[in-house]
Amino acid sequence: MKNYTAIIERCPETGLYVGYVPGFPGAHTQAANLDELNANLREVIEMLLEDGEPRLEAEFIGIQNIALAH
Numbered sequence: 001m002k003n004y005t006a007i008i009e010r011c012p013e014t015g016l017y018v019g020y021v022p023g024f025p026g027a028h029t030q031a032a033n034l035d036e037l038n039a040n041l042r043e044v045i046e047m048l049l050e051d052g053e054p055r056l057e058a059e060f061i062g063i064q065n066i067a068l069a070h
Contacts, residue, residue, distance in 0.1 A: 005060040006041050008034070021045065023058030 004027070006019045011030070017037045020028035029044050031037035048054065 004045060007060075008037065022060045023056040024048070024054055025057065 004021045004024065006021050006027075008017060008019045010017050016030045016032060017034060018028070018030045019037050019041050021041070024045070026048055027041070027045055029037065029040040031040050
């Protein structure tokens, strides 16, 4: 079993959840809720893997919080 890390954001204009796998070209989708987004991401990744294991263009490392004083 292979695991992929997806980044999830919510579009403030549409309210839709947007997900993508960093460094995996074409591995992105959107949905109205997180369960649907997860299913969509699984589907798009499975489709992309039909062409073979991708060579990832980047590796997800983590997130950082940046504090700025205004």
